Amino acid sequence: MPRLILVRHGQSQWNLENRFTGWWDVDLTAQGEAEARAAGALLAAKGVLPTVAFTSLQTRAIKTLHLALEAAGRLWIPETKDWRLNERHYGGLTGLDKAETAAQHGDEQVKIWRRSFDIPPPVLEPGGAFDLAADPRYAGIAIPSTESLKDTIARVLPYYESAIAPQLAAGETVVVAAHGNSLRALVKHLSGISDADITGLEIPTGQPIVYELDAALNATERYYLSER
Numbered sequence: 413m414p415r416l417i418l419v420r421h422g423q424s425q426w427n428l429e430n431r432f433t434g435w436w437d438v439d440l441t442a443q444g445e446a447e448a449r450a451a452g453a454l455l456a457a458k459g460v461l462p463t464v465a466f467t468s469l470q471t472r473a474i475k476t477l478h479l480a481l482e483a484a485g486r487l488w489i490p491e492t493k494d495w496r497l498n499e500r501h502y503g504g505l506t507g508l509d510k511a512e513t514a515a516q517h518g519d520e521q522v523k524i525w526r527r528s529f530d531i532p533p534p535v536l537e538p539g540g541a542f543d544l545a546a547d548p549r550y551a552g553i554a555i556p557s558t559e560s561l562k563d564t565i566a567r568v569l570p571y572y573e574s575a576i577a578p579q580l581a582a583g584e585t586v587v588v589a590a591h592g593n594s595l596r597a598l599v600k601h602l603s604g605i606s607d608a609d610i611t612g613l614e615i616p617t618g619q620p621i622v623y624e625l626d627a628a629l630n631a632t633e634r635y636y637l638s639e640r
């Protein structure tokens with residue numbers, strides 16, 4: 413039966429610095445690299461070996477995938493990168509310190525920006541330090557100016573259905589290395605979690621989550637591989 417492995421990237425430099433990141437392309441820390449290697453070693457140890465891989469256009473997810481696949485002896489499998497698996501765009505909060513923003517706007521407001529289902533953060537004004545319009549990886553893509561989780565789901569799920577689900581239906585063991593909120597979108601869909609309850613689901617860095625799926629790609633089980 414098909415298996416889907418979800419891995420959030422290892423600790424990034426801005427996870428460490430507690431800054432809103434979104435689409436900004438920060439690298440892994442040494443700890444993040446170690447988490448990615450450990451995720452791959454766990455896949456190998458448990459014999460859960462991916463045959464097809466998907467990731468975002470962001471360095472922290474791509475490197476996590478590569479370090480994990482290397483540790484699992486699977487660097488050779490086919491891999492697809494797509495912007496639809498990017499982190500939720502953090503709009504005008506990009507680059508700000510999460511604690512300083514909470515001190516300025518209040519914990520409640522920051523919680524709404526971070527975890528509400530459909531209220532997006534303020535937009536990123538064009539032309540600033542975090543404007544990605546000139547980034548060649550996004551040529552031809554309508555880069556969002558901000559995204560709620562609902563907006564993120566609206567681009568992750570069609571991509572899952574059109575690109576990832578067919579691989580699963582063909583019997584592949586698929587690994588998706590992505591981000592807290594793009595993975596939250598997939599977990600919400602696969603586990604049938606409500607709009608209200610998804611806000612309470614946190615996805616840790618570098619911990620493979622395995623979905624066992626039936627032939628119709630309905631989830632029969634979801635578990636952290638470290639707990640098996």
Ligand SMILES: O=C(O)[C@H](O)COP(=O)(O)O
Binds near residue numbers: 431432435591
């Ligand atoms: O984009 C970010 O800052 C993080 O990757 C996820 O942030 P969050 O926990 O605030 O959703």
